[in-house]
Amino acid sequence: AQSVAQPEDQVNVAEGNPLTVKCTYSVSGNPYLFWYVQYPNRGLQFLLKYITGDNLVKGSYGFEAEFNKSQTSFHLKKPSALVSDSALYFCAVRGSARQLTFGSGTQLTVLP
Amino acid sequence: NAGVTQTPKFRVLKTGQSMTLLCAQDMNHEYMYWYRQDPGMGLRLIHYSVGEGTTAKGEVPDGYNVSRLKKQNFLLGLESAAPSQTSVYFCASRADRGHGYTFGSGTRLTVV
Numbered sequence: 001a002q003s004v005a006q007p008e009d010q011v012n013v014a015e016g017n018p019l020t021v022k023c024t025y026s027v028s029g030n031p032y033l034f035w036y037v038q039y040p041n042r043g044l045q046f047l048l049k050y051i052t053g054d055n056l057v058k059g060s061y062g063f064e065a066e067f068n069k070s071q072t073s074f075h076l077k078k079p080s081a082l083v084s085d086s087a088l089y090f091c092a093v094r095g096s097a098r099q100l101t102f103g104s105g106t107q108l109t110v111l112p
Numbered sequence: 113n114a115g116v117t118q119t120p121k122f123r124v125l126k127t128g129q130s131m132t133l134l135c136a137q138d139m140n141h142e143y144m145y146w147y148r149q150d151p152g153m154g155l156r157l158i159h160y161s162v163g164e165g166t167t168a169k170g171e172v173p174d175g176y177n178v179s180r181l182k183k184q185n186f187l188l189g190l191e192s193a194a195p196s197q198t199s200v201y202f203c204a205s206r207a208d209r210g211h212g213y214t215f216g217s218g219t220r221l222t223v224v
Binding site for chain 1: 154170214
């Protein structure tokens with residue numbers, strides 16, 4: 001069975017600084033990986049996905065993620081954080097029957 | 113704005129009561145999913161459907177039933193609510209050949 005680990009419950013970063021939200025995964029076969037963001041009292045919104053190809057994936061709102069097969073990681077990054085980026089971020093992997101398995105989430109707080 | 117609509121948005125139930133959560137999507141998506149979100153646990157799959165008339169169990173199906181009589185609707189039922197079912201419930205849908213999920217805005221259920 002597939003699984004996702006987000007080792008940090010909370011990440012704090014100053015506005016303008018680069019941010020990283022960590023994710024590692026376990027899955028049989030080729031990984032299909034996703035990042036979603038959740039703002040308070042809202043559903044999850046798609047940020048980006050890795051299916052195949054370049055290891056650096058660019059997504060919405062200036063976010064990108066780096067796929068590392070040897071380390072089984074898919075870390076979310078942004079060069080310059082904004083206060084409006086503060087939200088709950090979920091990493092997910094697609095497994096059997098094409099359903100997503102989510103990590104436990106990382107609360108990102110960008111401090112002004 | 114089209115997408116995935118969940119009703120109701122909020123509900124308080126007494127232990128032992130029953131209710132049905134409705135998910136409706138207008139994107140002609142084949143796949144539909146019900147997740148529950150609990151603090152520190154991410155999203156866990158309850159049941160899913162790969163097409164009209166089909167349903168399957170996910171990670172945490174006990175205490176829930178589902179039906180997909182029409183392609184656009186996916187109903188989640190609680191026959192006898194328990195306090196452990198207090199959670200935020202999210203519905204999602206996906207096209208057959210697509211990779212991204214579209215999420216509803218959630219239903220916050222409290223069982224007292």
